[in-house]
Amino acid sequence: MPLDHHRETIRANWDARVEIHYASDDYGVERFVSDPEHLSGVVRFDRERLPDVSGKRFLHLQCHIGTDTISWARLGAEATGVDFSTKAIAAARRLSSDSATPVRFVISELYESPSKIDETFDIVYTGVGAINWLPDIRGWAEVVSSFLEPGGRFYIREGHPIAWALDFGEESRLVVRYPYFETSEPFGWSEDTTYVGEGVLTSPDTYEWNHGMAETLQALIDAGIRIDRIEEYDSVEWQLLPQMVLCDDGLWRLPDGRERMPFMWSVLGTRT
Numbered sequence: 371m372p373l374d375h376h377r378e379t380i381r382a383n384w385d386a387r388v389e390i391h392y393a394s395d396d397y398g399v400e401r402f403v404s405d406p407e408h409l410s411g412v413v414r415f416d417r418e419r420l421p422d423v424s425g426k427r428f429l430h431l432q433c434h435i436g437t438d439t440i441s442w443a444r445l446g447a448e449a450t451g452v453d454f455s456t457k458a459i460a461a462a463r464r465l466s467s468d469s470a471t472p473v474r475f476v477i478s479e480l481y482e483s484p485s486k487i488d489e490t491f492d493i494v495y496t497g498v499g500a501i502n503w504l505p506d507i508r509g510w511a512e513v514v515s516s517f518l519e520p521g522g523r524f525y526i527r528e529g530h531p532i533a534w535a536l537d538f539g540e541e542s543r544l545v546v547r548y549p550y551f552e553t554s555e556p557f558g559w560s561e562d563t564t565y566v567g568e569g570v571l572t573s574p575d576t577y578e579w580n581h582g583m584a585e586t587l588q589a590l591i592d593a594g595i596r597i598d599r600i601e602e603y604d605s606v607e608w609q610l611l612p613q614m615v616l617c618d619d620g621l622w623r624l625p626d627g628r629e630r631m632p633f634m635w636s637v638l639g640t641r642t
């Protein structure tokens with residue numbers, strides 16, 4: 371799938387985020403360098419939901435600047451991270467070196483990655499905030515499956531599609547504004563700031579696609595991945611809505627009525 375205008379724009383947007391994210395306290399680059407046992411918050415949450423990764427060949431798709439990938443390597447994985455941003459991979463390689471945590475990082479657009487990495491893995495992992503930048507969920511699932519050994523495990527934790535469909539500026543109600551299901555055309559944004567750190571984005575435009583829960587699960591099933599466990603959560607890693615509050619565990623939730631809807635989901639699966 372060649373890069374079109376939409377995904378070229380997305381890549382430019384993520385290139386522009388790299389320097390800001392690398393300098394931000396939220397990504398904690400300095401803590402990775404100073405503390406050899408430091409792990410990202412995302413991986414601290416996910417490690418209880420994955421089987422032991424020690425000694426496993428581990429592939430992290432859409433790895434950005436590599437903090438989660440490096441965290442899995444610190445838990446014993448033989449880790450490889452893939453991202454389409456040359457700047458992000460350069461930052462990830464720098465962090466790997468500076469933190470003395472060996473990880474292989476590969477530059478590749480997701481749908482092209484099987485042609486760049488000719489091997490399979492014990493575990494394929496997709497972190498938070500990844501598949502909403504992709505236009506074709508079935509193609510994504512096929513890539514995931516192609517990288518897995520028979521019996522290999524797949525894990526994803528992601529923003530819930532019903533959450534992505536909300537009006538993010540509504541302060542008093544939960545209002546559905548955007549498509550829940552995958553559409554051929556994405557919806558576009560233009561914001562000159564990013565979700566963490568300080569600085570102005572030189573490429574503020576970007577695009578996103580939503581993928582319904584059934585669309586995503588069926589794509590994995592059709593690609594030969596058995597669903598072993600699925601979970602939904604009343605929390606999210608960032609302040610998705612203005613009315614959300616930061617809780618003691620570092621996650622954001624609605625201040626009341628938390629049972630009304632999920633904000634994240636996760637799946638653990640096995641390649642059949």
